[in-house]
Amino acid sequence: MTQEQLTIENQTGRLDKVVADAFEQYTRTQVGHFIADGQLTVNGASKKANYKVKAGDVISFDIPEPEVLKVEAEDIPLDIVYEDDDLLVVNKPQGMVVHPAAGHPSGTLVNALMYHTKLSDINGVIRPGIVHRIDKDTSGLLMVAKNDYAHEALSAQLKDKKNLRQYYALVHGEFKENKGTINAPLGRSKADRKKQAVVADGREAVTHFEVVKRYVGFTLLRVTLETGRTHQIRVHMQYINHPVAGDPLYGPSKTLAGNGQYLHAATLGLTQPTSGEELQFEAPLPDYFETALANLTPYFDENDTMNQ
Structure with missing residues (x-):
């Protein structure tokens, strides 16, 4: 059993949010469960999740191992x-x-x-x-x-950063540029602790992208990771307003039907640890991805050489 305790000094707001902000290892949803199950007390008494904390409040809760x-x-x-x-x-x-x-x-x-x-x-x-x-x-x-x-x-x-890691990503929107780089630091979202976000004090995150094919309303990209942060491609694409299609966490509510984001780790390069041989592997797009592409309408522009 782990016992946690917090004495309110200058924090303000709802009980569940204040506790989640103070203890990074617990999400706001988990804190809500602690409160509902009676594991969390304020000055020895149970309170609701929307209780407004006051200076001097002593918050205690026991967490089972x-x-x-x-x-x-x-x-x-x-x-x-x-x-x-x-x-x-x-x-x-x-x-x-x-x-x-x-x-x-x-x-x-x-x-x-x-x-x-x-x-x-x-x-x-x-x-x-x-x-x-x-x-x-x-x-x-x-x-x-x-x-x-x-x-x-x-x-x-x-x-x-010696590995080659390339992905295919089907994203919302039509790109004017053929290639680009996103260099934006990533860390835990301040608004939603289940998500990652671009934050000023985050860890370095660099993503390179190149247009493979344009469709009406969508673009297929080849994405190369320079760094490998949690949800990096998904967050970076959302950041430039081209979220990954089908993404339930970072994408729009209206997106392509499916079982999740249209993101596929297609190419992996590495050095064999014993022999030192440089190895590279490819994995073709899975059937569900190919089917989704076949159902999209190709976008043609007389100035767009990539689709000709």
Whole structure:
């Protein structure tokens, strides 16, 4: 059991918001559950989430220890693009979570990988072998380490920006330019803690994009990551008013139907940790993505050479 306590000094506003702002590890929704379950008190008494805090209020709450997840190997089919003694490259389908977490204890990529092979121990029980992640509803290529040496080497490549990571992104709107770069720092959104956002004090984030094909109301981009922040492409595209189609978190309410964002990790380049060989892998657009493109109307402009 973890006990948290906060004494109000100059904070003002609703109880749930003040507590969520003070404790970054808890979302406002989680704090609301603490209040509703009677785990959180103000001066020893229960209050509602909309209670307006006052100077001198003592807020206390007890948080049960999180359940320890036991990750089981599961016989789940994998699309393995490459494998050697150090690593493997997997083409993850849309809808598959990368590693177990609350709400997703099984059926993840890690569960499938554990059945297939031995993985590095660096990330512990929950994320063995996972060097980098892509979102649940993003499809495409991931590199996975089979031993600690490979894990450290591949992680160093990511840190030093030596990997090639290119995505296809179908975004809202029609681009006038053929290519560009978005250099805008990212961090947790001040307005919604479940989201990332462009913030002045965020971490460096650089995204390069190039138009592949224009459609009426949409554009297919090839996006190259220079950095790899959480939700980087999705946030950067929203930032320039071209959100990724189908994105339930950063996109408009009226978007393409589907099971999530139209974002696919298509190209992955890396250095093999033992041999030093430069390797590059490609994963074609999945069927759902191809179908969506086939249903769009190509945009033609006599000055647009990219669609001719």
